[in-house]
Amino acid sequence: MTSQAVKIGICGLGTVGSGTFNVLSRNAEAISARAQANVEIALVGARRDNPACDLGDTPVSRDIFEVARDPQVQVLVELIGGTGVARELVEEALANGKHVVTANKALIAEFGNELFALAQQNNVVIRYEAAVAGGIPIIKALREGLAGNRIEWLAGIINGTGNFILSEMRDKGRDFADVLAEAQALGYAEADPTFDVEGVDAAHKLVILASLAFGMPLQFSSVYTEGITRLTPDDVEYAEELGYRIKHLGVAKQSDRGVELRVHPTLIPEARLLANVNGVKNAVLVEGDAVGPTLYYGAGAGAEPTASAVVADIVDLAREISVGQNCRVPALGFAADKLRDLPILPMQEVVTPWYLRMEAEDRPGVLSSITAIFSEHGISIEALIQKAPAAGETRVPLIMLTNAAAQGNMDEAVATIEALDSVSGEVARIRVEALDG
Amino acid sequence: MTSQAVKIGICGLGTVGSGTFNVLSRNAEAISARAQANVEIALVGARRDNPACDLGDTPVSRDIFEVARDPQVQVLVELIGGTGVARELVEEALANGKHVVTANKALIAEFGNELFALAQQNNVVIRYEAAVAGGIPIIKALREGLAGNRIEWLAGIINGTGNFILSEMRDKGRDFADVLAEAQALGYAEADPTFDVEGVDAAHKLVILASLAFGMPLQFSSVYTEGITRLTPDDVEYAEELGYRIKHLGVAKQSDRGVELRVHPTLIPEARLLANVNGVKNAVLVEGDAVGPTLYYGAGAGAEPTASAVVADIVDLAREISVGQNCRVPALGFAADKLRDLPILPMQEVVTPWYLRMEAEDRPGVLSSITAIFSEHGISIEALIQKAPAAGETRVPLIMLTNAAAQGNMDEAVATIEALDSVSGEVARIRVEALDG
Numbered sequence: 001m002t003s004q005a006v007k008i009g010i011c012g013l014g015t016v017g018s019g020t021f022n023v024l025s026r027n028a029e030a031i032s033a034r035a036q037a038n039v040e041i042a043l044v045g046a047r048r049d050n051p052a053c054d055l056g057d058t059p060v061s062r063d064i065f066e067v068a069r070d071p072q073v074q075v076l077v078e079l080i081g082g083t084g085v086a087r088e089l090v091e092e093a094l095a096n097g098k099h100v101v102t103a104n105k106a107l108i109a110e111f112g113n114e115l116f117a118l119a120q121q122n123n124v125v126i127r128y129e130a131a132v133a134g135g136i137p138i139i140k141a142l143r144e145g146l147a148g149n150r151i152e153w154l155a156g157i158i159n160g161t162g163n164f165i166l167s168e169m170r171d172k173g174r175d176f177a178d179v180l181a182e183a184q185a186l187g188y189a190e191a192d193p194t195f196d197v198e199g200v201d202a203a204h205k206l207v208i209l210a211s212l213a214f215g216m217p218l219q220f221s222s223v224y225t226e227g228i229t230r231l232t233p234d235d236v237e238y239a240e241e242l243g244y245r246i247k248h249l250g251v252a253k254q255s256d257r258g259v260e261l262r263v264h265p266t267l268i269p270e271a272r273l274l275a276n277v278n279g280v281k282n283a284v285l286v287e288g289d290a291v292g293p294t295l296y297y298g299a300g301a302g303a304e305p306t307a308s309a310v311v312a313d314i315v316d317l318a319r320e321i322s323v324g325q326n327c328r329v330p331a332l333g334f335a336a337d338k339l340r341d342l343p344i345l346p347m348q349e350v351v352t353p354w355y356l357r358m359e360a361e362d363r364p365g366v367l368s369s370i371t372a373i374f375s376e377h378g379i380s381i382e383a384l385i386q387k388a389p390a391a392g393e394t395r396v397p398l399i400m401l402t403n404a405a406a407q408g409n410m411d412e413a414v415a416t417i418e419a420l421d422s423v424s425g426e427v428a429r430i431r432v433e434a435l436d437g
Numbered sequence: 438m439t440s441q442a443v444k445i446g447i448c449g450l451g452t453v454g455s456g457t458f459n460v461l462s463r464n465a466e467a468i469s470a471r472a473q474a475n476v477e478i479a480l481v482g483a484r485r486d487n488p489a490c491d492l493g494d495t496p497v498s499r500d501i502f503e504v505a506r507d508p509q510v511q512v513l514v515e516l517i518g519g520t521g522v523a524r525e526l527v528e529e530a531l532a533n534g535k536h537v538v539t540a541n542k543a544l545i546a547e548f549g550n551e552l553f554a555l556a557q558q559n560n561v562v563i564r565y566e567a568a569v570a571g572g573i574p575i576i577k578a579l580r581e582g583l584a585g586n587r588i589e590w591l592a593g594i595i596n597g598t599g600n601f602i603l604s605e606m607r608d609k610g611r612d613f614a615d616v617l618a619e620a621q622a623l624g625y626a627e628a629d630p631t632f633d634v635e636g637v638d639a640a641h642k643l644v645i646l647a648s649l650a651f652g653m654p655l656q657f658s659s660v661y662t663e664g665i666t667r668l669t670p671d672d673v674e675y676a677e678e679l680g681y682r683i684k685h686l687g688v689a690k691q692s693d694r695g696v697e698l699r700v701h702p703t704l705i706p707e708a709r710l711l712a713n714v715n716g717v718k719n720a721v722l723v724e725g726d727a728v729g730p731t732l733y734y735g736a737g738a739g740a741e742p743t744a745s746a747v748v749a750d751i752v753d754l755a756r757e758i759s760v761g762q763n764c765r766v767p768a769l770g771f772a773a774d775k776l777r778d779l780p781i782l783p784m785q786e787v788v789t790p791w792y793l794r795m796e797a798e799d800r801p802g803v804l805s806s807i808t809a810i811f812s813e814h815g816i817s818i819e820a821l822i823q824k825a826p827a828a829g830e831t832r833v834p835l836i837m838l839t840n841a842a843a844q845g846n847m848d849e850a851v852a853t854i855e856a857l858d859s860v861s862g863e864v865a866r867i868r869v870e871a872l873d874g
Contacts, residue, residue: 019727023585023586023727024585026587026726027585027586027587027726027727030587030652031584031585033652034584034652035584112768112769116768116769116773117773119764119768120764120768120773123764124764125764125766125768126768129582134728135583135725135727135728135729135731136728136731137577137578137581137582137583137731140574140577140578140581140582141574141577141578141582142770143766143769143770144574144577144749144752144753144766144770145566145574145577145578145746145749146572146574146745146749147468147471147472147748147749147752147753147770148460148461148464148468148744148745148746148747148748148749148751148752149460149464149745150463150464150467155870155872211769211776212769212770214777214779215467215470215471215769215770215771215775215776215777216776216777216778216779217769217776217778218769219781222781224784224787230865231867232865234794234834235792235794235865235867238792238794238822238834238836239792239867241822241836242792242820242822242836242838244792244869246867249870251870254779255782257782257786258779258780258781258782258786259779259780259781259782260781260782260787261781262784262787264867264868265867265868266867266868266869266870267792267838267867267868267869267870268869268870268871268872269871269872272872273710273713273714273734274872276710276713277710285872288572288745289463289464289741290456290460290464290572290741290742290744290745290748291571291572291573291735291736291741291742291745291746292572292735292736292741292742293735293736294572294573294574294733294734294735294736295732295733295734295735296731296732296733296734297710297731297732297733297734298728298729298730298731298732299728299729299730299731304726304727304728304729305727305728305729307585307727308583308585308586308725308727308728309582309585309728310585311584311585311727312581312582312583312584312585314585315581315584315585316581316584320765327556327557327560327561327562328757329562329580329581331549331553331556331557331562331563332549332553332580332648332649332652332653332654332655333579333580333581333584333649333652334652336553336554336557338652339648339652339653339654340651340652340653341653341654342651342653342691342695342696343695343696344656344659344695344696344697344698345692345694345695345696345697347661347699349694349695350697350699355672355675355676355679355681355704357671357672357675383679385675385678385679397671397675399675399678399679401679401704428667428669428672430668430672430676430683430701430702430703430704431701431702431703431704432681432703432704432705433592433686433688433703433704433705434705434706435592435705435706435709435711435722
């Protein structure tokens, strides 16, 4: 299989541009094994360098339009944002027969219909996974993964700034203006936060999701947009009393009466997964007629989460461009000759915290003899519950949570404990996973 | 743009086969607009018909191998299950130059390496989205949507039977054997439930996810598998006391010590979204080095959820097969000339329940005058909170939840209420969404 190069040009070295450069560099080997082609950054167009990424020998131009004109560049990656220069840049790239990858929600929401037509005329493709919900591959899910469904509705937390503010209002009873100031200080909100807190950013993203879901041209001006600026701590508290959380939702529904497109504060039942999406995370709930409800959750913004989506589109295009491949997308996602025979870790060496349950005599010294055995094995007890004995019983259940310990080590400690006269039967064991990275 | 036909053959008319037939029929128009090709079921191979689907004029053969031999058929959809006949059928289809779509986790987990090689030799493709987590497009997420990441680990609830049992044990304090019997009666568990409750089914699915994530050949026999049969109601209760839920997780992690592949009961902190995935639903949490944690949730089994995944693969292949298209995947997911100008519902006609907050005089008759106005507008109050007046105040906050009402109707009711002498200022309003279908 010939390994060819696919040459891309990156325009913009801001947060997402530098993140994209870094991810492409760091994961170059895996990306080329997945794409079955080497992705080369032929040119970067940026008004200034960004200390967050080391360009090395990569050619840089201070004129981003050079990227759109460079005949080597097959895919132009537009990461400058806005609907002014970015629009001209993308139009020129498409007219020059280049594919485009963008993260620009405003550009797609407001000018997508024209840009898609221009791409089609020029027999090239625009991809925009990074425009909505950061690194969560929701565009791909709607466009491909759920392609067998009639999408009935979708609802999403698609602006991390607003969700961070609402989470803080709820967790700490603070008021809107106070949390907004903190969000700006933390870089979660812009100096002009209007687009976030008034719902304009969410509206850009919603119209993109709705068009993909329902098969209609983009119509950004039809989205009803209401921000979160008038919510009070009382509302947040009363909603909670009633069994709800307040989220800034984008909602799109289709019915025989028409399509609803709306962004506004919304009470949702606290039992819903969506109600428990906090901080700067995003999540989109989609109801399809065949699959039912599906939910997609993850980081909605940030350098590398957004870069993850940009690179996914680049890999898709690299797979499209590679000629001589009938099988553009390899069966296991990596070129067959690049699969690695990774060693499997034996279970004895797997390290996890543990839940333990045992029965022990309820008398002095028993607990300390048990904990001494753990201590000898370097295992600490993080939590302990001792239950009252049943009537007429001298033994009690002891329940423990330990810190992380290798299974082999735990096997030995447990064997020693089971051999104690004061402990009857086997020690029940269940592994614990924190699931936090 | 020529609209060509892509001819498929469906083998098996069981739960998933009939579901697939029904989804392809019901959503034929949208599917062909998305695929930019007409998907035609050229032949069905099934030992018997299924009353759940009306085959109409579709040709049927009682010899499923006829589907693998029929030169018209471009894509064979294997929905018979198992690793005996299904394996021979798939091998014959691939050898005959047909693409294959399957839902067969055991087949892929145990024979995938050989089948992928056979597919590659014959320049065709096998797709298997439906083999893991039903309709949730997790295979596509790992293979494409997260292609920019080094996947560090993933953890999933990927067997609905086991999750249903554990949810019932926790919600109702019942024991394992008792809930298993009910699961069997409800059709959530097989007569021989071993594959589900001992974790074998989850292990099949885990090894597929891990290979896609880490870029390694499938190695089913390396998965450590421990079932849920020894969990007691006490364990479920004690875990809860400690702040955890017990789930039957499949976990795959990569580190420089090796790859962990394991299925076993696991305590997870109750705050995690995964801890709140209940009943027969599935969810997979994936940690990528660029994107961070992402979660995918939905129906892991069932006729139409699984069919949703089968059809997504069929659409992918139809897009691959369609010649003369440079742009195989249309920008908005539907062929440009098939986008529909759907009417947007004016906000006045949007119907939702409402949260309302107002200030009213705290004296007899005020509440009834307010509720009478709602009653005149056909709006009912589903919940009401009246707060105590602040010191020296004669007015109190009144908080209400209404049933579903059109915005225009609510506008009128609220205007009338705001005009009452007993009500001061504006009525604050927030829409409510149940998000349950």
